[in-house]
Amino acid sequence: MKYFSLKKAFSALIFVVVLSASQSYAQEYVPVLTLEDRLEEMSDHNVAYQWSEMAIIATANDTDRIAPRPTVTSRFLALIFVAVFDAWSVFDDAAIPVYLEDYDKFPKEEQTLSNKEKAISYAAYHALKEYYPYDSLQYKKFMLHLGYDPNDDATDPTTPAGIGNLAAKTTIKARHNDGANQYGEVEGFPKPYSDYSNYQPVNTVDQLNDYDRWQPKYFTRETGEKFAPSCLTPYWQLVEPIALRTADQFRPGPPPKVGSEQLQKEVEEVVELQANLTDEERALVEFMRDGPQSVQQAGHWLKFAQKVSQRDNHNLDEDVKMFFANQVTAMDAFIASWDSKMFYDSARPFALVHHYFKDKEIKGWKGPGLGTGIIKGEDWRPYSPAAFLCPPFPSYTSGHSTISGACAELLKLWTGSDYLDVKVELVPGALTEPQALGEPIVLDFPTFTQAAEMAGISRVMGGYHIQADNIAGLELGRAVAHQVWDFYNYHTGQSNQ
Numbered sequence: 001m002k003y004f005s006l007k008k009a010f011s012a013l014i015f016v017v018v019l020s021a022s023q024s025y026a027q028e029y030v031p032v033l034t035l036e037d038r039l040e041e042m043s044d045h046n047v048a049y050q051w052s053e054m055a056i057i058a059t060a061n062d063t064d065r066i067a068p069r070p071t072v073t074s075r076f077l078a079l080i081f082v083a084v085f086d087a088w089s090v091f092d093d094a095a096i097p098v099y100l101e102d103y104d105k106f107p108k109e110e111q112t113l114s115n116k117e118k119a120i121s122y123a124a125y126h127a128l129k130e131y132y133p134y135d136s137l138q139y140k141k142f143m144l145h146l147g148y149d150p151n152d153d154a155t156d157p158t159t160p161a162g163i164g165n166l167a168a169k170t171t172i173k174a175r176h177n178d179g180a181n182q183y184g185e186v187e188g189f190p191k192p193y194s195d196y197s198n199y200q201p202v203n204t205v206d207q208l209n210d211y212d213r214w215q216p217k218y219f220t221r222e223t224g225e226k227f228a229p230s231c232l233t234p235y236w237q238l239v240e241p242i243a244l245r246t247a248d249q250f251r252p253g254p255p256p257k258v259g260s261e262q263l264q265k266e267v268e269e270v271v272e273l274q275a276n277l278t279d280e281e282r283a284l285v286e287f288m289r290d291g292p293q294s295v296q297q298a299g300h301w302l303k304f305a306q307k308v309s310q311r312d313n314h315n316l317d318e319d320v321k322m323f324f325a326n327q328v329t330a331m332d333a334f335i336a337s338w339d340s341k342m343f344y345d346s347a348r349p350f351a352l353v354h355h356y357f358k359d360k361e362i363k364g365w366k367g368p369g370l371g372t373g374i375i376k377g378e379d380w381r382p383y384s385p386a387a388f389l390c391p392p393f394p395s396y397t398s399g400h401s402t403i404s405g406a407c408a409e410l411l412k413l414w415t416g417s418d419y420l421d422v423k424v425e426l427v428p429g430a431l432t433e434p435q436a437l438g439e440p441i442v443l444d445f446p447t448f449t450q451a452a453e454m455a456g457i458s459r460v461m462g463g464y465h466i467q468a469d470n471i472a473g474l475e476l477g478r479a480v481a482h483q484v485w486d487f488y489n490y491h492t493g494q495s496n497q
């Protein structure tokens with residue numbers, strides 16, 4: 001068994017991008033993951049943790065039912081944990097809810113664990129039904145498993161169930177018109193989450209007009225059919241943040257341009273790294289890229305937070321607060337990243353390599369099962385399946401960089417330490433080229449910071465980003481984290497913001 005650490009290969013700080021695809025709704029829905037799949041392993045944890053696991057299941061099923069849509073997912077997860085936090089806050093003398101109004105704190109003698117469990121369960125239940133409705137039967141089964149009546153919709157603020165119901169209701173109402181177009185209510189754009197910004201790429205899939213700007217690319221389905229995904233939620237910078245003042249609050253300076261020495265060197269680095277992937281590096285690329293039952297980056301960092309809960313034996317209060325801070329950070333980081341992406345509309349390596357190495361022979365990956373060899377520069381491709389060659393939206397800043405840099409920094413602030421100590425065993429090639437599997441290896445994530453940096457390294461190695469995308473993304477994410485940290489301290493009563 002081998003271990004792969006960030007220290008092994010590269011010195012630059014880099015980061016990751018987000019899987020995504022066009023939205024298409026299935027006619028019938030059968031959940032891939034069910035409550036029964038996870039019930040036994042959930043039972044040893046507090047109820048807040050158990051509801052986080054229900055959110056993970058719902059996110060994975062949403063991905064398989066529709067498609068990876070990381071921006072939308074980040075909003076779902078954040079608002080679920082805001083509702084949970086608001087319900088819990090009524091049982092804590094210092095806490096200030098985000099959206100809940102017209103309530104009284106429960107007296108000390110009623111601030112019991114059982115009352116907290118009941119309140120946050122009703123909040124989570126109704127928030128999950130709102131944002132992931134197709135799994136509603138599973139949430140109902142879980143409520144019954146916990147001993148609660150899922151049909152209790154009363155909003156009496158003097159009861160735990162009433163507070164939970166109110167917390168979900170007020171969160172949903174507060175975010176009804178937050179710019180996400182969740183209900184397709186923007187005039188002229190009736191499809192939920194449809195783009196109302198009228199974004200049109202400067203380059204079409206068949207015509208490259210500006211080398212510095214993003215270009216859609218053809219993907220190929222297993223049937224051989226070609227398709228070009230449109231830009232994913234190109235209006236997401238217009239969604240109202242939770243903790244940030246504005247989406248552009250920490251907008252970075254511009255990326256390097258075609259013709260600059262910096263961009264040429266960074267494109268050359270992408271080609272060199274992708275052409276020389278080891279099994280350890282292939283596994284890292286795939287782990288960060290993710291595959292079936294993906295929970296995208298917000299869910300990815302929720303899983304890291306779950307590892308912290310397990311490691312430190314968290315109680316309910318600790319998990320409510322940590323998941324709240326963690327997921328608000330992810331949502332706002334996505335908004336900040338999309339502000340940069342859509343403002344600069346920058347090109348990805350997929351197009352840049354074709355430009356810089358046109359009519360030249362280079363060493364590169366030939367495709368699944370074909371290995372690495374000499375190819376034409378215009379035939380270069382990222383290390384990905386043909387059905388998803390690269391994320392369909394502009395490059396700068398990297399979404400994975402921003403979200404992972406943000407969540408890593410937030411968890412470091414929350415725990416008071418950079419210590420993570422997570423290991424993951426993977427088979428290299430399983431998600432990209434099952435014809436060329438490697439021996440199982442273990443990825444080692446010793447610290448939050450290194451987990452973020454390893455994610456960035458993986459995206460450069462895989463051919464999705466240049467270093468500028470990742471470095472700026474990490475910096476942007478960390479700035480978002482510190483803003484959320486101030487917001488968190490205010491709402492937990494730990495500051496006089």
